[in-house]
Amino acid sequence: MQPERDAPSSAIRIQNLTVKYGDFTAVDSLDLEIPRGELFGLLGPNGAGKSTTIRVMIGQRKPSSGTVQILGHDVVREWSTIKPLFGYVPDRENHFEEFTGRRNLRFFADLYGAPHERIESCLAMVELDEAGDLPVKGYSLGMRRKLLLARALLHDPPILYLDEPTANLDIHSSAVVHRILRERVAAGKTVLLTTHNMPEVEAICDRVAIINRGKLIALDTPTHLKQAHTERKVDLVTVDHQRLVFDLDDAADQQQFAEWIRSGKLATIRTREFDFHATFLKLTGTAFDE
Numbered sequence: 001m002q003p004e005r006d007a008p009s010s011a012i013r014i015q016n017l018t019v020k021y022g023d024f025t026a027v028d029s030l031d032l033e034i035p036r037g038e039l040f041g042l043l044g045p046n047g048a049g050k051s052t053t054i055r056v057m058i059g060q061r062k063p064s065s066g067t068v069q070i071l072g073h074d075v076v077r078e079w080s081t082i083k084p085l086f087g088y089v090p091d092r093e094n095h096f097e098e099f100t101g102r103r104n105l106r107f108f109a110d111l112y113g114a115p116h117e118r119i120e121s122c123l124a125m126v127e128l129d130e131a132g133d134l135p136v137k138g139y140s141l142g143m144r145r146k147l148l149l150a151r152a153l154l155h156d157p158p159i160l161y162l163d164e165p166t167a168n169l170d171i172h173s174s175a176v177v178h179r180i181l182r183e184r185v186a187a188g189k190t191v192l193l194t195t196h197n198m199p200e201v202e203a204i205c206d207r208v209a210i211i212n213r214g215k216l217i218a219l220d221t222p223t224h225l226k227q228a229h230t231e232r233k234v235d236l237v238t239v240d241h242q243r244l245v246f247d248l249d250d251a252a253d254q255q256q257f258a259e260w261i262r263s264g265k266l267a268t269i270r271t272r273e274f275d276f277h278a279t280f281l282k283l284t285g286t287a288f289d290e
C-alpha cells in the first residue's frame with residue numbers, strides 16, 4: 001500500500017533537470033516550480049528546449065539527470081500514477097482523419113475511461129458541437145487544434161500541457177481557448193503552455209520562464225519582466241529628414257529630446273512599443289520566426 005501523503009502545493013516541480021540527445025545538451029540543469037492554479041508560459045526561441053522539457057513531463061523522454069515531480073509524484077518512478085493527472089495538446093495533430101470529430105473523441109474517451117457526457121461538453125466548450133458529425137479530414141487547421149484541446153480535456157485532468165495552443169487559430173477561436181485556460185486555473189487546475197505569441201503571454205500567463213539553449217534565463221510575471229528589461233526609446237524624424245533615437249532612461253538623451261520638442265522642427269515622434277516582444281528579444285538576443 002502507498003503511504004498517505006499530504007497534497008503537495010506544487011503542481012510541477014522540476015529539479016536540476018538535464019536532458020541530452022547523445023552529446024548534445026537540450027535542457028541544462030533546469031529548476032522550475034509551478035504551483036497549483038497557475039497559468040505558466042514556457043518561452044524561448046526555436047530549439048531552446050521547451051518541447052524537450054514537456055516530453056519529460058509526458059513520459060516521452062527520460063531525464064539524463066535531475067527529477068520532475070507532478071503533484072508530488074516522480075515522472076519516472078511513478079508513471080502509472082502520473083498518466084491520468086495530465087492532458088496534453090501537442091503541436092502536431094494526430095486525429096483519425098476518416099472519423100468524425102465526435103467519433104475521434106469517443107475513441108479517446110473510451111481509452112481514458114472518461115464518461116461519454118464529457119464528449120458533448122468538451123465539443124461544446126471548443127465550439128465544435130455543430131461540426132462534430134463531419135469527418136476530420138474536412139476540418140480547417142483551427143478546428144483540428146480545437147479538437148485536440150477537447151480531447152485533452154475529456155478526463156478533466158488537474159494539469160494541462162499545451163504546445164503552441166493557438167497556432168493557426170483566428171482571433172475568436174484564440175479567445176475561446178484563452179477563456180477555457182483561464183477558467184481552468186480559476187478552478188485550481190494548472191496549465192503549462194509553450195508559445196511564440198507574445199500578446200498571448202501578456203494576455204493570459206500568470207508567470208513565465210524564458211529558456212535559451214536549455215538554460216533558464218528569466219522567471220517572473222510578464223509585467224515584471226517587461227518593466228525590468230524593456231528599453232524605453234523614442235524615435236524622431238525631423239522636418240529635414242534626420243532620424244534620431246533617444247533613450248528615455250538616459251539623462252543626456254532626455255535633455256536633447258526636450259530640446260528637439262521645443263524646436264518645433266519635428267515631423268514624427270514615435271515611442272517604441274513597451275511590449276513583451278521587445279523584452280523577449282532583449283533577453284534572448286534572438287528574433288522570432290514569424
Ligand SMILES: Nc1ncnc2c1ncn2[C@@H]1O[C@H](COP(=O)(O)OP(=O)(O)OP(=O)(O)O)[C@@H](O)[C@H]1O
Binds near residue numbers: 048051053
Ligand atoms: N530527437 C532529437 N535528437 C537530437 N536532437 C534533438 C532531438 N529533439 C530535439 N533536439 C534538439 O534539441 C534542442 C531543443 O529542441 P526542442 O524541440 O526541445 O526545442 P523547442 O524550444 O521546443 O523549439 P521550437 O520552438 O522550435 O519547438 C534543439 O537543438 C533540437 O535540435
